Each structure stands twice: as C-alpha cells, then as structure tokens.
Amino acid sequence: xxxxxxxxxxxxxxxxxxxxxxxxxxxxxxxxxxxxxxxxxxxxxxxxxxxxxxxxxxxxxxxxxxxxxxxxxxxxxxxxxxxxxxxxxxxxxxxxxxxxxxxxxxxxxxxxxxxxxxxxxxxxxxxxxxxxxxxxxxxxxxxxxxxxxxxxxxxxxxxxxxxxxxxxxx
Numbered sequence: 001x002x003x004x005x006x007x008x009x010x011x012x013x014x015x016x017x018x019x020x021x022x023x024x025x026x027x028x029x030x031x032x033x034x035x036x037x038x039x040x041x042x043x044x045x046x047x048x049x050x051x052x053x054x055x056x057x058x059x060x061x062x063x064x065x066x067x068x069x070x071x072x073x074x075x076x077x078x079x080x081x082x083x084x085x086x087x088x089x090x091x092x093x094x095x096x097x098x099x100x101x102x103x104x105x106x107x108x109x110x111x112x113x114x115x116x117x118x119x120x121x122x123x124x125x126x127x128x129x130x131x132x133x134x135x136x137x138x139x140x141x142x143x144x145x146x147x148x149x150x151x152x153x154x155x156x157x158x159x160x161x162x163x164x165x166x167x168x169x170x
Contacts, residue, residue, distance in 0.1 A: 037159055085145075086143070087147075089146050090149040091149075092143070094157055095157060098154045099158075101161075108158065112155075123145075123147045127144060
C-alpha cells in the first residue's frame with residue numbers, strides 16, 4: 001500500500017510563520033475590497049455626510065477629470081519633489097549623527113535626549129511655526145518632511161549601527 005506524501009499544513013496565524021504568496025496577496029486585495037465596500041455602503045446609505053466622506057463615485061469621477069486635465073500629474077510631481085528633497089536633507093544629516101550615536105556613547109548621550117523628545121511630536125504641529133519662520137513656499141514643505149523623518153531616521157540608523165559586530169568594524 002502506497003501512501004501519498006502529505007504536504008505540511010499552512011498555519012496562517014503562526015508567529016512569524018510563512019504563508020503562501022497567493023494567500024498573502026489575497027489578504028491584501030480582500031482588505032482593500034472590504035475597505036472600498038464599507039466606504040460605498042457608508043456613503044450610499046448616507047450614514048456619513050458627504051461633507052465628511054464624499055461618495056466613492058464622486059471621488060472616482062474627480063480622479064479621472066484631474067488625470068485627464070493634467071492637474072493630478074502636476075500635483076503628484078510637486079509632491080514627489082517636495083518629499084524627495086525633504087527626505088534627502090533629513091538623510092544627509094541623520095546618517096552621520098546616527099553613525100556617531102551608534103558608535104560613541106558620548107554622542108548618544110549628547111543627542112538622544114533631544115531626539116527622543118522631538119520624535120514624539122507630530123510633524124503637523126510644526127506647520128504654523130514653519131509658516132511663520134519660512135513662509136508658505138517649498139522651503140516650508142521641505143521643513144515639515146524633514147521634521148517628520150529626521151528624528152526617526154537618526155534613531156533607526158543608531159540602532160542599526162549598534163548591531164554591527166565589532167570585528168566587522170575593525
């Protein structure tokens with residue numbers, strides 16, 4: 001009597017366990033579909049006022065109009081530019097500071113209390129101040145992106161540098 005080998009059962013909720021790629025992708029698609037269905041249901045049944053949540057259909061129509069007129073692509077380009085410059089500025093400064101903090105306790109003691117204090121402040125809380133300091137042009141937008149990323153980046157780089165084995169450094 002021959003028995004066919006049994007495939008191991010996939011446990012979807014095993015801690016850090018692998019799941020099949022189709023299940024992984026399917027879960028993402030299902031969540032987006034559920035989100036859109038809830039949006040559609042809430043707006044069509046008028047559970048939420050259109051002032052607070054516009055109907056999905058109206059958003060889709062406006063998306064098409066803005067894409068056809070070029071407004072969408074112009075706005076996407078401006079956003080990508082501002083995000084890229086703000087992030088690049090934050091990274092250029094966060095990299096050396098994070099490396100210093102990860103390698104030398106003096107620099108960790110010097111910078112970490114301030115970095116820890118500021119990183120929990122929401123970047124949008126700085127919008128009024130940055131408008132007063134920098135105006136409303138792109139510089140202000142760069143500053144908000146910088147504030148939103150710099151402090152997290154410093155700590156992430158510091159933590160990663162600390163995990164580099166000493167013999168690798170030498």
